[in-house]
Every structure is written in C-alpha cells, then in structure tokens.
Amino acid sequence: MMIITPDNIVEYILKNTDLFSSEPLLVEDISDYNPEEELEGFVNYIYRVYNQERSVIVKQARPYLKCFGESYALTPLRNLLEHETLRLRGEIIPQFTPKTFYIDKENNIFIMEDLSYLKVMRFQLNKMLYFPKFAKQMGEYLAKSNFYTSELYLEPETHRLLQASFINVNMRSIMENVAFIRGAFGDIDYNTPNKKLLNVSELVWSKDEIILECHKMRDIFMKRGECLIHGDLHTSNIFINSDQIKIIDMEYTFMGPYSFDMGYLLANFISQFSAFTFKSNIDQEKRESYCLYLLSTIKEIYTNYVYYFNQCWEKDVKDTYRHVKGYKESILDNFLSEVIGFTACANLNRLISLTGYPDYDVIEDETDKSNAQGLSIAIDQFILLNRNKIKTIDELIQTIVEIRKKFMENRS
Amino acid sequence: MMIITPDNIVEYILKNTDLFSSEPLLVEDISDYNPEEELEGFVNYIYRVYNQERSVIVKQARPYLKCFGESYALTPLRNLLEHETLRLRGEIIPQFTPKTFYIDKENNIFIMEDLSYLKVMRFQLNKMLYFPKFAKQMGEYLAKSNFYTSELYLEPETHRLLQASFINVNMRSIMENVAFIRGAFGDIDYNTPNKKLLNVSELVWSKDEIILECHKMRDIFMKRGECLIHGDLHTSNIFINSDQIKIIDMEYTFMGPYSFDMGYLLANFISQFSAFTFKSNIDQEKRESYCLYLLSTIKEIYTNYVYYFNQCWEKDVKDTYRHVKGYKESILDNFLSEVIGFTACANLNRLISLTGYPDYDVIEDETDKSNAQGLSIAIDQFILLNRNKIKTIDELIQTIVEIRKKFMENRS
Numbered sequence: 001m002m003i004i005t006p007d008n009i010v011e012y013i014l015k016n017t018d019l020f021s022s023e024p025l026l027v028e029d030i031s032d033y034n035p036e037e038e039l040e041g042f043v044n045y046i047y048r049v050y051n052q053e054r055s056v057i058v059k060q061a062r063p064y065l066k067c068f069g070e071s072y073a074l075t076p077l078r079n080l081l082e083h084e085t086l087r088l089r090g091e092i093i094p095q096f097t098p099k100t101f102y103i104d105k106e107n108n109i110f111i112m113e114d115l116s117y118l119k120v121m122r123f124q125l126n127k128m129l130y131f132p133k134f135a136k137q138m139g140e141y142l143a144k145s146n147f148y149t150s151e152l153y154l155e156p157e158t159h160r161l162l163q164a165s166f167i168n169v170n171m172r173s174i175m176e177n178v179a180f181i182r183g184a185f186g187d188i189d190y191n192t193p194n195k196k197l198l199n200v201s202e203l204v205w206s207k208d209e210i211i212l213e214c215h216k217m218r219d220i221f222m223k224r225g226e227c228l229i230h231g232d233l234h235t236s237n238i239f240i241n242s243d244q245i246k247i248i249d250m251e252y253t254f255m256g257p258y259s260f261d262m263g264y265l266l267a268n269f270i271s272q273f274s275a276f277t278f279k280s281n282i283d284q285e286k287r288e289s290y291c292l293y294l295l296s297t298i299k300e301i302y303t304n305y306v307y308y309f310n311q312c313w314e315k316d317v318k319d320t321y322r323h324v325k326g327y328k329e330s331i332l333d334n335f336l337s338e339v340i341g342f343t344a345c346a347n348l349n350r351l352i353s354l355t356g357y358p359d360y361d362v363i364e365d366e367t368d369k370s371n372a373q374g375l376s377i378a379i380d381q382f383i384l385l386n387r388n389k390i391k392t393i394d395e396l397i398q399t400i401v402e403i404r405k406k407f408m409e410n411r412s
Numbered sequence: 413m414m415i416i417t418p419d420n421i422v423e424y425i426l427k428n429t430d431l432f433s434s435e436p437l438l439v440e441d442i443s444d445y446n447p448e449e450e451l452e453g454f455v456n457y458i459y460r461v462y463n464q465e466r467s468v469i470v471k472q473a474r475p476y477l478k479c480f481g482e483s484y485a486l487t488p489l490r491n492l493l494e495h496e497t498l499r500l501r502g503e504i505i506p507q508f509t510p511k512t513f514y515i516d517k518e519n520n521i522f523i524m525e526d527l528s529y530l531k532v533m534r535f536q537l538n539k540m541l542y543f544p545k546f547a548k549q550m551g552e553y554l555a556k557s558n559f560y561t562s563e564l565y566l567e568p569e570t571h572r573l574l575q576a577s578f579i580n581v582n583m584r585s586i587m588e589n590v591a592f593i594r595g596a597f598g599d600i601d602y603n604t605p606n607k608k609l610l611n612v613s614e615l616v617w618s619k620d621e622i623i624l625e626c627h628k629m630r631d632i633f634m635k636r637g638e639c640l641i642h643g644d645l646h647t648s649n650i651f652i653n654s655d656q657i658k659i660i661d662m663e664y665t666f667m668g669p670y671s672f673d674m675g676y677l678l679a680n681f682i683s684q685f686s687a688f689t690f691k692s693n694i695d696q697e698k699r700e701s702y703c704l705y706l707l708s709t710i711k712e713i714y715t716n717y718v719y720y721f722n723q724c725w726e727k728d729v730k731d732t733y734r735h736v737k738g739y740k741e742s743i744l745d746n747f748l749s750e751v752i753g754f755t756a757c758a759n760l761n762r763l764i765s766l767t768g769y770p771d772y773d774v775i776e777d778e779t780d781k782s783n784a785q786g787l788s789i790a791i792d793q794f795i796l797l798n799r800n801k802i803k804t805i806d807e808l809i810q811t812i813v814e815i816r817k818k819f820m821e822n823r824s
Contacts, residue, residue, distance in 0.1 A: 151634065151635075156584070156585055156588065156634065157581050157582060157585065160579050160580075160581045160584070161579070161581055163575075163576075163579065164575075164576045164579040164581075167572050167573070167575060167576040168572075169569050169572045169573055169576075170569060172568070172572070173568055173569065176568065181732075208737040208738065209738075211736055211737070212736055212737060212738045212739060212742070215733070215736050215739050216739075216742060222563065222568065223563075223636050223637050223638055224635050224636055224637075225635050225636075225637060226635055320593075321627070324623055324624055324627050325620040325623070325624060326620065326621075326624045327624060327627050327628075330624070330628060
C-alpha cells in the first residue's frame with residue numbers, strides 16, 4: 001500500500017484526478033487532534049490540498065488507530081465503506097452530505113470536499129453560540145437517512161444486501177464497547193486528580209441495574225438491523241454555520257437501530273446542558289438562556305424527526321406497512337424509549353470511564369466541572385432506568401429539569 | 413449448470429466421489445411431495461443413490477420453487493448455504509445433524525447421509541405415536557445450536573462475519589411472508605368447500621390488533637440477528653425414531669432471533685393438540701392421553717432448552733456477559749414471550765391462508781377438522797395478544813387448556 005505524505009500527495013492528486021487544472025497546490029496536514037484548531041480525529045491521516053481554484057480533503061485510512069499506534073488494528077477498508085455510505089446518503093440527503101470526488105480502493109484513500117467554510121459544532125456550542133436552524137436540519141437528516149435505508153422503504157432483499165455490504169466487522173467493535181461498558185477502551189485512570197468523578201464512577205458501576213440496562217441497550221445496538229446508521233454522530237462530526245450542516249466521518253456505519261444516532265447525538269446536548277448549568281464564569285442569565293436553548297434543541301430535533309418521518313411514511317412507505325394500523329406508532333413509541341437509553345449510556349460511560357470529554361474539559365474551575373459531570377451522571381442514570389416510563393419528549397425535558405432542580409438543592 | 417437426472421447421476425457420483433467402491437448403484441427419485449410416502453419437499457430435486465454397501469441422498473437446488481415452476485425464482489446458492497450450516501452444526505451438535513459428504517458449488521449439488529432409517533416426525537404424530545426422548549433432544553438441539561452461534565459465545569467479529577455469510581437474501585423472503593401475513597403465498601381460495609374456515613379467516617384478518625401483532629413478530633424475525641437459526645423447523649424437517657432425531661432442510665438459515673425456531677416448531681404441537689382434541693374416530697381416552705403428551709412435550713422442549721442454555725452459559729459464556737447480573741434472565745424472559753408470538757403467527761397464518769396443513773388434512777370428518785382448526789385459531793389469537801402476560805411455561809400450558817375448555821363449552 002502506498003502511504004500518502006506531504007511530499008507525494010500533489011503528484012498523486014494530479015496523476016489520479018482532474019480536480020485541479022493549475023498549479024501550484026498547497027498541502028496542509030490536518031490529521032492531528034488539536035482542540036485549539038477545533039479538530040478531532042483518531043483513526044485517519046487527513047490532508048487539505050488546495051490552490052486559488054478549490055480546496056479538497058484527502059483522507060487515508062491506516063490499519064490501526066493513529067493515536068494508539070500500530071498495535072491497535074483496524075481495517076483500512078473502512079474508507080471504502082465511508083465513501084460508499086457518503087455516496088448513498090448523497091442521494092438521500094445531498095444537502096447534509098459532503099461531496100466525494102475520488103476513491104482509491106487499493107490504497108484506501110478518498111477525496112472529498114473541504115468543509116472549512118463550516119465550523120465543528122462541538123466547539124461552537126462550547127462558545128455558547130446559537131444555531132436556530134440546526135434542530136430542523138438534524139431532524140430531517142436523521143428521519144430521511146433512517147427511513148430511506150430501512151426496509152419500510154427498501155425491498156427486503158435490497159435491505160439485506162445493504163446489511164451484508166455494510167457489515168463493518170471491525171469498526172463497530174469500538175462503539176459497542178466505548179458507549180456501553182465502563183473502561184472498555186483503556187484502563188480507568190486511578191491517579192486522576194478528579195477524585196470526585198472517580199468516586200462517583202466507582203459507585204455507578206457498582207450498581208447491578210445500571211450495568212444490566214447498559215448491556216440491554218448494547219444488545220439492541222449490536223443485534224437490531226433496521227437502517228444504515230452513522231454510528232458515531234457526535235457534535236464534532238457535524239460541520240455547521242448559521243445556514244447549513246454537513247455530517248462527516250461515516251466509517252462506523254452499519255445496519256443498526258433507528259434510535260442510535262439520535263440517542264448518541266443527544267448525549268452531547270445533555271452534556272452541554274450540564275456544563276452550562278455550572279459555567280460560573282458566564283453571566284447567570286445568559287447561561288440559563290443557553291440551557292433552555294439546549295433543551296429546546298433536544299425537543300426540536302425529536303419533533304422534527306417525527307415530522308419528517310411521518311412525511312416520508314406518507315410519501316414512500318411500502319404498501320405492506322401503510323395499511324397496518326398502529327405499526328408506525330409502535331415504531332415511534334419504541335424509538336423514543338431507545339433514544340433515551342442510548343443518550344444515557346453514551347454520556348454515562350464516557351464520563352465514568354474518565355476519558356477526555358471536551359464539553360466538560362473546557363470548564364476551568366474544577367468545582368464547576370465536577371458539578372457539571374455529576375449533574376450529567378444523575379440525569380443519565382435516572383433516564384436510563386426510567387426510559388420505558390417516559391412517553392413523550394416533553395416528559396423527558398420535564399424530567400431533566402426536575403433532576404437538575406433536585407441536584408442543585410442537594411448541593412446547596 | 414449441469415442438471416442431474418436418473419440417467420446421469422450414477423456416472424456423476426462415481427466420477428466425483430469415493431463414496432461407493434462397487435457397482436451397480438440404484439437410483440430413486442424422492443423429490444416429489446407424496447403424503448403416503450411421508451415426504452414433503454417443494455424446492456429441490458432429491459435422489460437416493462444406493463447399493464448393498466451404503467445409501468446417500470443427492471440434493472440439487474434449482475433456481476425456482478419446484479412446485480411453482482420456473483416463474484418463482486430462488487437462488488440455487490441455498491444449497492451451498494445449507495451445506496455450510498450443516499457442517500457448522502455438525503461441529504456443535506453432531507448427534508442431531510445429518511452427515512454431509514460432498515459439495516459441488518458450480519452445480520449446486522450436495523450429498524448427505526440417507527436418513528431413511530428414520531421417519532418424518534409429522535406423520536408419526538399424525539399416527540399418535542409417542543417419542544419420550546424427543547423433548548429432551550430438541551431442547552438440547554435448540555439451546556446448543558442457538559448458544560454456540562450467538563455472540564454470547566462467539567467474538568463479535570466472528571458473529572458478524574457469520575451474519576454476512578448467511579445473509580441468505582432470497583430464501584428468507586418466503587418465511588417472512590408465509591408465517592406472518594395472511595395470503596402472502598398465493599391467493600386465498602374463496603371457492604374452498606371449507607366455508608367455516610374461510611369465514612373465520614376473514615374475521616381474524618379484519619382485526620387490527622391481530623394484524624399489528626403479526627407485523628411486530630415479523631419485525632423481530634426480520635431485524636434481530638442473535639444466532640444462526642434453522643428458519644423452517646417444522647415436524648416434517650425432523651427425522652425421528654424412538655432413540656434419535658436428525659434435523660434436515662437448513663436452506664432457510666440466517667442470523668435471526670433465538671426464539672424463532674422453537675416458536676415455529678411448537679406451532680405444530682398446538683396444531684396436533686387441536687387436531688387430536690377432535691379426532692372423533694379415535695377412542696376418547698387415548699386421544700386425551702395423547703393431547704396431554706403433546707402439551708407435556710411443549711413444556712419439556714422449553715424446560716430442556718432452559719436447562720441446556722443454562723449449561724452452555726455456565727460452561728462457555730464470555731466473561732463480558734457472565735458477570736452481568738440479570739442479563740441471562742432477561743434473555744430468557746424475552747425468549748418465552750417471543751416463542752409464544754412466533755408459535756401463534758405460524759399456526760394462525762397457515763390456517764387463515766387456507767393452504768394445506770397435513771396435521772388437519774388427515775382428519776376425515778369435516779366437522780372434526782373444522783373444529784380442530786377453530787380451536788387452534790382460538791388458541792393462536794389469544795396467546796398472540798397476551799404473550800407478554802404469560803410469564804412461565806406452566807402458565808402457557810394452563811392457558812391452552814382453559815381456552816380449549818371454553819371452546820368446547822361454547823360449541824356444545
């Protein structure tokens with residue numbers, strides 16, 4: 001396999017594509033994780049190649065997780081999968097999907113549009129920015145992406161071929177552990193200065209009912225093949241400005257449950273809600289407004305999902321299902337309870353594993369930070385154990401508000 | 413593709429295998445459905461080839477359902493799948509799996525042991541024969557077959573590769589319609605002489621809650637990939653004598669829910685129970701004893717499944733799951749409720765589709781027959797709608813007995 005480097009990449013592009021008609025081309029290595037530059041990336045080598053005419057991103061998968069070195073093996077085929085799923089989603093929801101220009105299967109390289117006219121959403125949320133169009137865009141993205149890759153729309157035979165094509169044997173192993181099992185991805189850091197989080201973390205993972213419910217959600221994640229999911233949809237994989245969003249990093253894609261992507265994404269809104277509740281360096285009124293914005297975003301993502309899902313159903317559901325009374329409703333009932341479960345698992349396990357979590361790590365005051373983490377853990381545990389009792393999105397929001405109220409009272 | 417015929421089969425076997433060392437070989441075409449010969453088969457051409465030394469079965473898949481002619485297309489690859497799943501099960505439960513000798517991928521032919529020293533179970537049940545060892549054997553077969561092809565035992569990566577290898581795009585389409593949707597496999601025969609069944613059939617399929625629950629079970633069947641299931645485990649696919657069983661016809665195999673095979677099989681025991689309740693040509697005491705035997709077989713298949721499943725768990729479950737308190741119990745709770753759902757769907761849809769059903773078709777008296785069908789439909793509907801309330805196998809048996817009691821009272 002040829003390895004692309006800053007030295008050979010220009011020659012490679014000119015030889016294999018017609019993307020650029022004039023030289024010189026400039027090259028920038030953007031694969032390193034660097035919070036200041038607002039980029040996250042653990043598994044690929046990524047370059048920006050550009051001139052005055054255009055700018056593209058070149059992504060090469062290496063057969064291991066970059067940040068863990070060569071001992072952590074991963075299939076480089078994931079780049080082919082990502083390219084294919086981007087092509088597929090480009091047909092369904094082109095407005096939210098980066099354009100792809102070129103795939104080199106032999107060397108696991110693909111070239112896509114440069115999204116640097118947009119920003120990574122996580123860091124914009126950290127900065128307390130508002131994106132009024134986001135919830136509607138995300139609801140539409142999730143609903144259409146789910147519906148049109150599901151067997152509600154596709155013939156069962158096509159659906160099964162998609163499942164086999166995107167079986168994605170290895171990449172799934174990461175998420176199915178990280179999001180559901182404490183300390184699955186590296187040892188717990190018992191020397192952490194954050195003793196409060198460590199103690200809470202030990203306490204949480206001593207509760208049989210928490211461990212059991214995490215494993216039940218993990219089971220749904222691993223075994224239920226309903227639609228092609230993104231599989232790693234957090235706010236760092238959303239590029240955004242006030243008008244539009246683009247979703248990146250689809251290499252975890254496989255045939256999974258309808259509810260996972262939304263659940264995993266909402267975890268980041270619970271975490272921002274918890275963080276802003278305690279960012280004491282920000283004016284109280286401003287951060288409270290932002291907390292309300294975050295909660296309304298959770299609600300609006302869900303209601304827009306339901307709106308667009310209904311729209312897809314009306315327009316395109318197969319006759320097999322259209323006339324089954326109560327079937328759509330049973331899918332949506334199930335959806336909310338699972339979304340809640342996945343949200344809880346994702347937040348909880350990231351926090352109690354004591355790995356980095358930028359939503360909290362930007363909080364400078366240690367007490368604020370540990371309060372924010374504690375609030376999220378309280379919310380996550382409660383909604384995980386009560387997910388089947390929460391029947392509407394308003395009940396979920398109400399529940400979160402009440403838990404925060406109690407948490408504040410107990411603290412004072 | 414070469415087509416095997418009685419004329420070329422001997423030459424084919426002698427050329428390609430070392431199975432026989434002496435001639436002449438005799439050939440028998442056993443692919444036709446013939447109730448008197450106690451054989452059922454719709455999708456393959458099957459020959460017995462034998463001499464004084466040994467006897468083997470040669471099975472060739474054709475790319476359509478034999479009984480429907482060339483217009484009903486099916487992948488002939490199913491023979492390769494069947495051969496592979498037989499090899500796999502031969503490793504797990506050799507005592508219940510026919511030996512395979514030869515696979516010809518190019519011509520979709522495979523050769524397996526001749527099971528004619530055993531009988532097809534369905535017709536032995538029709539004759540009111542007892543098989544005291546059967547429930548234990550079947551419980552063991554199902555538990556081990558499920559457990560050792562599940563991710564409770566296999567590494568997730570291996571499990572996913574199995575899922576992709578046995579995706580079985582086409583064959584699954586048959587069962588996922590036949591067992592869950594009325595009239596999915598051929599039009600309803602509105603000219604049937606059995607007007608009573610036709611009327612009940614129309615009534616049942618006018619109930620929204622029945623249609624909805626059938627579709628919910630169908631969803632589980634289609635979307636949940638837990639273990640490699642047989643996919644068509646009825647009593648005609650079980651060869652039996654007083655000492656042993658062999659399970660045949662695995663071409664429907666795919667990664668499905670734990671509960672399907674047992675559910676689908678128990679449907680045949682509910683049907684025999686309903687049939688024997690009304691076989692008025694048989695001595696009342698004898699058939700009542702047989703009904704009790706059928707019910708106790710249902711119970712014992714289940715309790716043996718749980719026994720062997722627990723045994724497999726103790727011996728071989730992965731550490732990931734061994735220490736999760738309540739996880740095994742939650743799998744088994746779910747299992748019973750789904751078994752009940754699949755049993756109900758399979759019986760109900762076969763009956764209300766007015767297709768042939770040998771368990772009832774052997775009843776000569778039309779009133780007896782229609783009573784038997786009516787009883788099964790009553791049981792099927794009730795347990796389908798109440799499957800989540802039935803918490804133990806004893807409750808299920810009790811429920812069946814009570815429904816029969818009420819059914820008899822209403823009739824008299």
